[in-house]
Amino acid sequence: MFRAIPILILLTVLPIRAADRPELRHANANVWLEGNDPLKTDGKSPKLAFAMSLAVPGLGELYAGEPKRAAVFMGIEALTWFNYLRWRNKGNDLKAEFRTFADRNWDEGRYREWQDYNKARGSPYIETETLPCKHALDGCHRVDTQQYYEMIGKYDQFVFGWRDVHEVGFETGNGNVVSNQRIDYENQRNESNKLLKRASVIVGLTVVNRIASSIHAALRVRSAQVSVLPRPDRTELAIHVLF
Numbered sequence: 197m198f199r200a201i202p203i204l205i206l207l208t209v210l211p212i213r214a215a216d217r218p219e220l221r222h223a224n225a226n227v228w229l230e231g232n233d234p235l236k237t238d239g240k241s242p243k244l245a246f247a248m249s250l251a252v253p254g255l256g257e258l259y260a261g262e263p264k265r266a267a268v269f270m271g272i273e274a275l276t277w278f279n280y281l282r283w284r285n286k287g288n289d290l291k292a293e294f295r296t297f298a299d300r301n302w303d304e305g306r307y308r309e310w311q312d313y314n315k316a317r318g319s320p321y322i323e324t325e326t327l328p329c330k331h332a333l334d335g336c337h338r339v340d341t342q343q344y345y346e347m348i349g350k351y352d353q354f355v356f357g358w359r360d361v362h363e364v365g366f367e368t369g370n371g372n373v374v375s376n377q378r379i380d381y382e383n384q385r386n387e388s389n390k391l392l393k394r395a396s397v398i399v400g401l402t403v404v405n406r407i408a409s410s411i412h413a414a415l416r417v418r419s420a421q422v423s424v425l426p427r428p429d430r431t432e433l434a435i436h437v438l439f
Contacts, residue, residue, distance in 0.1 A: 240421075242414040249409035256413025260420065269409040273402065280398040287391030294384035295345055301377045302348050307357035313366040321368040325351050349382045 240259065249256030253273040257266035304327070314321050329336035330344040348354045352370040355361065360377045367373070 240417050242417045242421075245413035245417045246410045249413040250406055253406050253409035256410060257416065260413050260416040262416060265412070265416075269405060269412075272405045276398050276402045276405065280395050280402070283391045283398065284395035287388050287395060290384060290388035290391065294381060294388060297381055297384060298345055298348060301359045301381070302354075302357045303359060303362075304357060306359075306362060307354055310356040310366050314368055317368065321353070321370055323353055325353055327354070345385070349378055349385055 245256035245259050247256075248259055249269070252270075254266035254268070254270035257263070257269060307327075311323070314323070325347055326338075327347055328338040328340040328343050330339070330341045332339050348357060352373075355370050355373045355375055355378060356364075356366065358375040358377045358381075361373055361375045364373060
């Protein structure tokens with residue numbers, strides 16, 4: 197009895213030769229479980245369906261003859277790419293805006309003056325960060341535009357570069373200096389990063405949609421092939437294999 201369970205499961209998922217076609221009968225029951233299935237009424241391939249949906253979600257479903265399900269996967273694909281482009285473009289627009297804001301309101305020369313002030317007093321403020329160049333200039337050892345724009349807003353070390361504190365006298369307690377421009381700048385940068393991260397998540401969803409569509413299309417083609425064999429013949433085949 198228990199031997200019949202795995203056999204019946206295999207008969208459900210594997211391609212099976214037709215037991216009721218004389219030309220396919222064979223004394224050895226294993227012939228019905230071979231990988232090559234001649235009982236393909238339409239000649240459709242699960243592997244091809246998988247590849248088609250991997251390239252374009254829903255295309256494999258169309259190939260399998262399921263236009264409604266194809267429309268679902270295609271709709272998800274279109275929606276995800278629409279939102280990806282929308283959020284990425286908006287995030288990049290905000291990135292351009294906050295960088296322009298920084299170029300107007302953060303003065304590297306003023307920051308270098310504060311560095312000299314700090315060094316002249318024995319560097320009581322420990323400078324943990326080295327500001328990279330935002331452009332490839334002569335004598336610049338490291339160019340990292342992204343890090344440049346991140347550091348000037350993120351770390352207290354660079355607070356004296358903001359123009360709204362130019363009237364504030366230099367000191368080494370940078371954490372006590374409040375710059376509204378710096379706060380505004382960080383809010384703009386965080387909003388841009390949030391949208392760009394959201395766009396990157398959408399890319400992951402498109403991958404999931406493609407994999408789901410590929411597996412579904414392949415299974416539907418395989419299921420259509422197996423369902424060609426009537427259930428009574430499957431039972432007869434199972435009994436033949438067992439006994």
